[in-house]
Amino acid sequence: MSYPKTSGILLSDARIRRFEAEAKDTFERSCTARLILNKVDPKSEGDFRKIGINHIVDRIWFVDGVFGNSVFATPSGAQYGIAVAESESRLVLEKLLTVARDKTKECVTEVTGDPMEAEVHQLLDKLESGGLRPTGILASLDQSTRFWDFKLFAPSHEVRRGLMSPEGTFRGVPVFHSRLLPAGVIVSIDREESGTLEVRTDFNIRVSEIHDQQDRESIRKALPNLADADLDEKVRVLCYEIVKATLEIETYTPFQIIARKGTELQLRTFK
Amino acid sequence: MFISYTDRDGLGKTYANELRHVLEQNGFADVYYFDHSRAGSLGLPVWGESGIPMEIRNRDVLIVMCTTAILASPPAEREYCIAIQADKLVIPLRYDDAPVPSALPHFYDSFDNSNYAQIFRIVADNLPNNYRRHCENLDRIRLTLASIQISDEHAQPSPEVGEVGPS
Numbered sequence: 001m002s003y004p005k006t007s008g009i010l011l012s013d014a015r016i017r018r019f020e021a022e023a024k025d026t027f028e029r030s031c032t033a034r035l036i037l038n039k040v041d042p043k044s045e046g047d048f049r050k051i052g053i054n055h056i057v058d059r060i061w062f063v064d065g066v067f068g069n070s071v072f073a074t075p076s077g078a079q080y081g082i083a084v085a086e087s088e089s090r091l092v093l094e095k096l097l098t099v100a101r102d103k104t105k106e107c108v109t110e111v112t113g114d115p116m117e118a119e120v121h122q123l124l125d126k127l128e129s130g131g132l133r134p135t136g137i138l139a140s141l142d143q144s145t146r147f148w149d150f151k152l153f154a155p156s157h158e159v160r161r162g163l164m165s166p167e168g169t170f171r172g173v174p175v176f177h178s179r180l181l182p183a184g185v186i187v188s189i190d191r192e193e194s195g196t197l198e199v200r201t202d203f204n205i206r207v208s209e210i211h212d213q214q215d216r217e218s219i220r221k222a223l224p225n226l227a228d229a230d231l232d233e234k235v236r237v238l239c240y241e242i243v244k245a246t247l248e249i250e251t252y253t254p255f256q257i258i259a260r261k262g263t264e265l266q267l268r269t270f271k
Numbered sequence: 272m273f274i275s276y277t278d279r280d281g282l283g284k285t286y287a288n289e290l291r292h293v294l295e296q297n298g299f300a301d302v303y304y305f306d307h308s309r310a311g312s313l314g315l316p317v318w319g320e321s322g323i324p325m326e327i328r329n330r331d332v333l334i335v336m337c338t339t340a341i342l343a344s345p346p347a348e349r350e351y352c353i354a355i356q357a358d359k360l361v362i363p364l365r366y367d368d369a370p371v372p373s374a375l376p377h378f379y380d381s382f383d384n385s386n387y388a389q390i391f392r393i394v395a396d397n398l399p400n401n402y403r404r405h406c407e408n409l410d411r412i413r414l415t416l417a418s419i420q421i422s423d424e425h426a427q428p429s430p431e432v433g434e435v436g437p438s
Contacts, residue, residue, distance in 0.1 A: 056431070075437060223430060271413070
């Protein structure tokens with residue numbers, strides 16, 4: 001789509017601040033991985049991963065003004081918060097399911113059909129019998145709504161602010177959902193004993209002009225359809241975090257899973 | 272289109288019916304709501320995967336009729352939770368000064384006995400645009416998710432063309 005020229009207009013600080021604040025707020029409401037692992041300062045070296053996005057987007061969304069009959073609203077930063085949070089969750093849940101596949105006997109209970117209330121009780125009991133204290137239940141989409149049928153489920157009537165707000169509680173343990181989990185799966189975990197999410201750089205996002213000539217050349221190399229002059233009408237949205245997820249599994253298994261019989265313990269993927 | 276309501280206050284079903292008529296007159300053929308008061312007598316597997324969850328997932332939009340007893344209705348709450356989780360467009364409609372559940376979007380139209388027909392027509396007229404915007408938002412989220420790069424901590428993510436827009 002071709003937009004009016006804006007290169008002579010200053011970027012709006014207010015728009016950028018709102019965009020960045022919305023991205024950060026959405027990230028904090030969506031970072032399900034941090035229900036599984038405690039966030040800590042870095043204490044080790046190596047194996048840190050950068051989860052990032054480097055987007056070249058139209059500048060017009062970040063300037064004030066009326067263009068003909070059009071006014072461009074402040075853009076939403078939510079998509080960046082959601083994307084990084086979901087990728088962080090994928091990193092952590094992938095580790096968890098890898099352990100589950102390797103130690104099926106210790107941590108996976110298969111049931112015929114959908115897990116019933118008694119089986120969810122057993123899931124929590126099993127974790128507690130190992131000396132752990134369930135801090136959260138993470139269910140696949142289909143299973144999270146089934147909790148409503150359970151006698152001991154208390155729906156949350158409070159403001160739900162994204163994935164970090166529980167659907168309710170079961171036996172006092174908050175119940176969350178993740179679209180990444182395969183259907184028919186419920187995970188119970190003790191976050192205090194499960195390991196750590198070392199955070200070298202927490203979620204951050206920055207909108208900036210693209211002035212540096214070397215930078216422009218490298219962008220054009222990666223995106224040959226953009227002419228040099230096109231970059232005057234673009235800004236960069238750079239968004240990333242640097243983290244390392246470690247699941248504590250040497251001495252015990254800090255989680256238990258119920259899975260419908262035949263369920264492949266693989267994360268769901270989306271187009 | 273799925274309409275979620277409660278009839279504990281004797282209001283929800285009436286307005287759900289009225290809304291259904293207006294939506295159908297505006298060309299929305301597939302309008303559905305479930306009468307929970309009859310669920311037991313029909314012996315239906317209401318909440319099984321082939322019941323209400325599937326009816327909601329098969330539709331694009333869920334409208335919540337927020338009448339005075341809406342907060343006291345677990346079925347309505349469960350319905351809109353399923354819709355929110357499934358990324359459906361969820362639209363609250365507030366009757367008079369009835370409460371609007373906090374999980375729902377904070378922007379909504381209000382109606383009362385005197386103007387419901389007019390308000391429902393406005394809602395129906397605006398639906399295609401609202402749904403288009405909702406889909407554009409979802410598309411931007413999908414595109415951004417597809418742009419995620421996981422790398423060594425010192426690497427710079429490669430540039431990609433992105434799209435932003437209003438929520």
